[in-house]
Amino acid sequence: MAAAPVTLPRMKLGSQGMEVSALGLGCMGMSAYYGPPKPEPDMIALIHHAVAAGVTLLDTSDVYGPHTNELLLGKALQGGVREKVQLATKFGIRLDADGSREIRGDPAYVRASCEGSLKRLGVDCIDLYYQHRIDTRVPIEITVGELKKLVEEGKIKYIGLSEASASTIRRAHAVHPITAVQIEWSLWSRDVEAEIIPTCRELGIGIVAYSPLGRGFLSSGPNLVSTLSDQDFRKDLPRFQPENLKKNALIFEKVNAMAVRKGCTPSQLALAWVHHQGTDVCPIPGTTKIENFNNNVAALSVKLMPEDMAELESYASEEVQGDRYHDFLNTWNDSETPPLSSWKAE
Structure with a gap:
C-alpha cells in the first residue's frame, strides 16, 4: 500500500481570505545569490x-x-501543479547590466513588472504580489493604487509588501488591504518585533518570515562560510565577516547545545522558534536539497515551552555582531516615502 501523502497544516495569511501551508x-537560492544556479531538473524535482x-x-x-527563478517556477508549475499552490512573486528592484x-515603484513600472512576471511564470494571475523594496521617491499610496488596479483587473489576487516600515505599512493598508508583509525574522534578526510585527497584527496582516x-x-554555524562559493553574496554580508563571525559563533554553540538536549537539529530548533511566534507567521526557508527540506518540515514537530523560548531568546539577545545588510542596501529602516500631496504624475 502506498504511503499516505504528508499534509502540512494550513494557516490564514492576512484577513482577505488567503490560506497557505504553515511552511512555505x-x-x-535555486537560481541566484547563493552561488551558481543549481541544475534545473533537480530544482523542479525539489519543488514537486x-x-x-x-x-x-x-x-x-x-x-x-x-528572471531565471520565475522561469524555473513556470516550468515546475506545469502538469497540474499550478492548481495546488499559491504563487508569490515580487517587483521593485531593477538590475542594470553593470550590476x-x-x-x-512608479505605476508604469508596477504594471510592466506584473505583465513580465505573468508571462515568465506562465500564469493568468499571481496569488500574492509584493513590492520587494520601497521606492522612496514615490508615495506608497501611488504604488499601492496601481496594485489595486491590478487586483481589480484579475491579474493579482493579494497585495504584499517586503521590508516596509510600520508607517509605510499603515499608509499602504489605507489604500488597499495588505495581505502579507515579508520581513527577515529569525533568532538573530529580531529588530522587526518592536514596531512592524505589532502593526501587522493590529491591521490583520499576515507575516512571512524570510531567512x-x-x-x-x-x-x-560559522563553518557555513568556508563552504560558500565566491559567487555567494553571503560572503560579503557584515555578519559573516571574520571579526563578527567569532562572536556570533557563540550564539550558534548555545543553540546547538539546546538542540542536542531537545533531540533535534539546530536548524529545526531555530525554525520551531519562528513557528511558535504565532499562527499568523509563515516562514519560507529556502533550500536546494530535498534532505534539508524534509528536515525543515520536521521542525513543525518540535514543541517549545515558554521557558524554552525564553532560553533561546536569551542566547540571541546577546548582541549579534554585524548588520543584516550593507548600508547601501534598502531595508524597512529607510522605506519612508514622500506624502501623497507631493506626487505629480508624469
Missing part, C-alpha cells in the same frame, strides 16, 4: 517534492536571476 518554500509534502506557498521574485540597482534560519548560519 523560498526559491531564490515540496508540493507533494503539502507546501502551497512558493516564493520568488523577478530580480532572482534576474547597479534601482528601486522603482528564518539566518541565511544558513543557524543550520551550520
Whole structure:
C-alpha cells in the first residue's frame, strides 16, 4: 500500500481570505545569490517534492536571476501543479547590466513588472504580489493604487509588501488591504518585533518570515562560510565577516547545545522558534536539497515551552555582531516615502 501523502497544516495569511501551508518554500537560492544556479531538473524535482509534502506557498521574485527563478517556477508549475499552490512573486528592484540597482515603484513600472512576471511564470494571475523594496521617491499610496488596479483587473489576487516600515505599512493598508508583509525574522534578526510585527497584527496582516534560519548560519554555524562559493553574496554580508563571525559563533554553540538536549537539529530548533511566534507567521526557508527540506518540515514537530523560548531568546539577545545588510542596501529602516500631496504624475 502506498504511503499516505504528508499534509502540512494550513494557516490564514492576512484577513482577505488567503490560506497557505504553515511552511512555505523560498526559491531564490535555486537560481541566484547563493552561488551558481543549481541544475534545473533537480530544482523542479525539489519543488514537486515540496508540493507533494503539502507546501502551497512558493516564493520568488523577478530580480532572482534576474528572471531565471520565475522561469524555473513556470516550468515546475506545469502538469497540474499550478492548481495546488499559491504563487508569490515580487517587483521593485531593477538590475542594470553593470550590476547597479534601482528601486522603482512608479505605476508604469508596477504594471510592466506584473505583465513580465505573468508571462515568465506562465500564469493568468499571481496569488500574492509584493513590492520587494520601497521606492522612496514615490508615495506608497501611488504604488499601492496601481496594485489595486491590478487586483481589480484579475491579474493579482493579494497585495504584499517586503521590508516596509510600520508607517509605510499603515499608509499602504489605507489604500488597499495588505495581505502579507515579508520581513527577515529569525533568532538573530529580531529588530522587526518592536514596531512592524505589532502593526501587522493590529491591521490583520499576515507575516512571512524570510531567512528564518539566518541565511544558513543557524543550520551550520560559522563553518557555513568556508563552504560558500565566491559567487555567494553571503560572503560579503557584515555578519559573516571574520571579526563578527567569532562572536556570533557563540550564539550558534548555545543553540546547538539546546538542540542536542531537545533531540533535534539546530536548524529545526531555530525554525520551531519562528513557528511558535504565532499562527499568523509563515516562514519560507529556502533550500536546494530535498534532505534539508524534509528536515525543515520536521521542525513543525518540535514543541517549545515558554521557558524554552525564553532560553533561546536569551542566547540571541546577546548582541549579534554585524548588520543584516550593507548600508547601501534598502531595508524597512529607510522605506519612508514622500506624502501623497507631493506626487505629480508624469
